[in-house]
Amino acid sequence: MSIRVRMTVLAVTGLLVAGCTSGGSGAPTAAPTSTPPTTTDAKPPEPSAPAAPPALPAALTGQRPDWKRCPAPESGQRPGSEWRCATVKVPLDHAKPDGATIPVALVRKEATDRSSRVGSLLFNFGGPGASGVDILPRAAEEYGKLGERYDLVGFDPRGVGGSAGVVCRDDAEQAAAEASVDLTPDTAAEEAAYLKDSAAFGAGCARRSGTVLPYTTTSATARDLDLIRQVLGDEKLHYFGMSYGTQLGGTYAHLFPKNVGRLVLDAVVDPTADTAGHARHQTIGFQRALDNYLKSTGQDPKAGTERITRLLRKLDREPLTVGERRLTEGLALTGIAVTLYGQANWSLLTQALEEAERGSGRTLLQLADWYNDRDEKGHYATQSHSQRAISCADSSERPTAAQAKALIPEFRGLSPVFGAFLAWDTAGWCADWPVKGERSTPQASAPGAAPILVVGTTGDPATPYEGAEKMAKELGEGVGVLVTNKGEGHGAYGTSPCVTKKVDAYFLKGTVPAYGTTCG
Structure with missing residues (x-):
């Protein structure tokens, strides 16, 4: 799940204590x-x-x-x-x-x-x-x-x-993608799988919601x-x-x-x-918030960032087992990002990182599940489906994998933690989307x-x-x-x-x- 513009109205900490319940729609269906x-x-x-x-x-x-x-x-x-x-x-x-x-x-x-x-x-x-x-x-x-x-x-x-x-995919498809798709692909095979999953997501939206899909601008x-x-x-x-x-x-x-x-x-x-501009802004913004968090805990931002980067590299090679699931690098990144949405959650980030370094990915996975609208029974709400449908109906830009890869050196320089993740997101979000977007920037x-x-x-x-x-x-x-x-x-x-x-x-x-x- 990519770091998209989300409004976390309720405290993340409270939701975790309550068991990480889904933030799905409460509207009549x-x-x-x-x-x-x-x-x-x-x-x-x-x-x-x-x-x-x-x-x-x-x-x-x-x-x-x-x-x-x-x-x-x-x-x-x-x-x-x-x-x-x-x-x-x-x-x-x-x-x-x-x-x-x-x-x-x-x-x-x-x-x-x-x-x-x-x-x-x-x-x-x-x-x-x-x-x-x-x-x-x-x-x-x-x-x-x-x-x-x-x-x-x-x-x-x-x-x-x-x-x-x-609606674009079912719970099993969503869970499989989270477990298997590398959000910062390092090999040709991982790149192909990343782009294939993005295209499959769009195709699923077209099959299940084709009538409304072009009109979600x-x-x-x-x-x-x-x-x-x-x-x-x-x-x-x-x-x-x-x-x-x-x-x-x-x-x-x-x-x-x-x-x-x-x-x-x-x-x-x-x-x-535009698409790259938003990704660049978020790369700067999340690193800025991470630096402020690290300073608040008495850590040097550069040293603290390197510590988190080492953890993520380790998870990329060997995800942590959490029950029957795994904490991947992508899910860990999502969990870290969630806590940066509000200063009240910074103590939770400290807890999650310390646990992960000791070999437990439980809290980071809970945080990622909250963001990804996954409840404790494995059911996913559909906000991420609507999110992508609206974003891709709005934006006429369709960056390629080559364009995303060209951004990586700059973005990694801006944020060693979030840079590659957000650079790849520019290509993966609307790749092969079945509907043309309206314009490159809103009016x-x-x-x-x-x-x-x-x-x-x-x-x-x-x-x-x-x-x-x-x-x-x-x-x-x-x-x-x-x-x-x-x-x-x-x-x-x-x-x-x-x-x-x-x-x-x-x-x-x-x-x-x-x-x-x-x-x-």
């Missing part, structure tokens, strides 16, 4: 409506051009959601009675709004202070592929103040969970957001996007600048970076939009701080308002009291901080 049957053998059709689609018919904009008690999600207990779930229909292809539709799953908790209600506040927790229907009820305590004046609304983006969720989801806004009865979209959700928020602002209400983008994806310029808060954390490993600077600039003068959080971790709201206070004031009172405001 509704099938697409009024759509042709899923492709089984044929290559999926290419999506229509995304520019300037026709107006949506009244049958869609006039929908009224039927809010009902939510079912129990795959990942845990059913949300409390204050939460209600519903679905709305959106066009499969926004260029053909009178054609086939798919459902988008929603969850809502109504504002507690109805007399001062502002409207609906929609959330996207990242991924891409995170289920808002699952996550928001579990994380809602963090947004308690906002829930006084806003209806808190989570949704599964198209291709996720209850919104025609993409972020721009299509942004258009869904505007339809949801209308269906919920809001004049403007109020939105809180984290991690990949910042890309979705920027895309929405670009497409619908006049409909922007109060938008916050936290842990920001650089809208100017985020939003002239005329209301001010948008752009929050970047200086120690963020997955979406390095520089991306927030680029997003604020891309949104445009007077639109993107940069707020800097001097700290660690992926996302600032809820961990930085200063950022939390400023975001709350913006959402609740409309108070826009000065550009360049710094917290920490």
Whole structure:
């Protein structure tokens, strides 16, 4: 599993204590409506051009959601009675709004202070592929103040969970790939196996989810957001996007600048970076976070990095046996990366590394399982399927193995731990993908939009701080308002009291901080 942009909303430590439960979708598993049957053998059709689609018919904009008690999600207990779930229909292809539709799953908790209600506040927790229907009820305590004046609304983006969720392979296929595919191939045979597995993953998506696969772009989801806004009865979209959700928020602002209400983008994806650029940013970001962790434990970053590199080389030669499974180099890398998403998890990294050096891979494997959505029974959720489908529908770039290998010397220089892993990821992620991507970089310029808060954390490993600077600039003068959080971790709201206070004031009172405001 590659290190992709993920938002770890709940503490990793707590999940491990609870037994590493899956973070899978909690949305109803509704099938697409009024759509042709899923492709089984044929290559999926290419999506229509995304520019300037026709107006949506009244049958869609006039929908009224039927809010009902939510079912129990795959990942845990059913949300409390204050939460209600519903679905709305959106066009499969926004260029053909009178054609086939798919459902988008929603969850809502109504504002507690109805007399001062502002409207609906929609959330996207990242991924891409995170289920808002699952996550928001579990994380809602963090947004308690906002829930006084806003209806808190989570949704599964198209291709996720209850919104025609993409499925690409079964549990056995996923387990076999994790056990056998080397994510930093060193030989021609390992390279061939790596690329073959990536192509097989895409082919599986086409067989199982061919109908929706071409239409899982972020721009299509942004258009869904505007339809949801209308269906919920809001004049403007109020939105809180984290991690990949910042890309979705920027895309929405670009497409619908006049409909922007109060938008916050936290842990920001650089809208100017291409595939290699994102990999380069993450190589720098994860090494930066690792260096900060090593310093916090009194270690020299260079010596500590070499210690971890030696461990990974050993695992590449001889994986550690953990029960009936093995901790491979790739799974260990994933486990290490997970802990760098938040400073609260650094003590767990110390424990995991010390165990591995003594010959036990249990904790690192648990960490990797959490990230990879594998529960203790061996069942995998499908966030990684949705994640790849959305990423590859968005990006028109298809780097080759030769191009990935050319990046390795530079990336290893930036990070001996993560460099080769992330260089290879550029080629493996969308290799032989069955659908063409939309463009090389997303569009985020939003002239005329209301001010948008752009929050970047200086120690963020997955979406390095520089991306927030680029997003604020891309949104445009007077639109993107940069707020800097001097700290660690992926996302600032809820961990930085200063950022939390400023975001709350913006959402609740409309108070826009000065550009360049710094917290920490």
